[in-house]
Amino acid sequence: MRTIDFTPLYRSAVGFDRLASMLETASRAGEGAGWPPYNIETTGENAYRIEIAVAGFRRDELSIEVKENLLTVTGRKTANDDAQDGRTFLHRGLAERDFERRFQLADYVMVTDASLENGLLAISLKRELPEALKPRRIEIGGGQALIEGEAKLAGKTALKTAKAA
Numbered sequence: 001m002r003t004i005d006f007t008p009l010y011r012s013a014v015g016f017d018r019l020a021s022m023l024e025t026a027s028r029a030g031e032g033a034g035w036p037p038y039n040i041e042t043t044g045e046n047a048y049r050i051e052i053a054v055a056g057f058r059r060d061e062l063s064i065e066v067k068e069n070l071l072t073v074t075g076r077k078t079a080n081d082d083a084q085d086g087r088t089f090l091h092r093g094l095a096e097r098d099f100e101r102r103f104q105l106a107d108y109v110m111v112t113d114a115s116l117e118n119g120l121l122a123i124s125l126k127r128e129l130p131e132a133l134k135p136r137r138i139e140i141g142g143g144q145a146l147i148e149g150e151a152k153l154a155g156k157t158a159l160k161t162a163k164a165a
Contacts, residue, residue, distance in 0.1 A: 022104055036075070036099055046127040050103060055119035056096040062121060064114050071103040071111065073121065108133075 004023070038052040054062060054075055063074045076098050106127065113124040 035095060035097075036101065038101065040103075043124075046129075048109070048125040048127075050123045050125065052101060052121045052123075053119060054116070054121045056094050057116075057121075059116055062116065064111065064123060066105070066111055069105045069107065069109075071105055071123070071125075073101045073103075073123070075099045 036053050038050060041049050041051070043049050050071075052073060057075050057077070061076055061078060063076075065072045065074070077096050105125070108129050109125050109127045111123060112126045113122075115122050
């Protein structure tokens with residue numbers, strides 16, 4: 001097992017402790033976390049979909065929760081008494097065991113939809129940046145015109161205040 005020492009990062013960078021914590025958590029979660037299998041795909045510039053193979057689970061046995069940028073998908077099988085159902089298995093290859101799968105979401109990524117079809121749980125996600133964080137284009141003006149414009153603007157402001165008084 002590999003361990004990464006983030007001490008140099010803590011000494012030279014401020015505010016990246018959350019990133020280092022996420023990397024440590026991801027490395028720990030990767031050990032033996034192979035069930036249920038899942039896909040993560042991008043469906044657009046700011047759209048994503050997570051598909052989780054949940055064969056044998058019903059809608060009421062699955063739950064999806066988002067809390068503080070952590071998406072948690074949980075599957076809890078209700079007690080199945082195969083003897084009461086009249087079922088006898090010679091081989092049981094479908095792993096109908098409880099699970100909890102966690103996904104760390106980036107800031108401003110929100111769950112928009114979830115559906116269960118043909119044994120696949122599909123969760124749609126979208127990154128929605130607030131208007132203040134979206135890039136905007138700033139026009140570049142000439143230096144002299146800007147100074148003259150400020151002088152004209154100051155004169156107009158003084159004229160408006162004189163009229164108001």
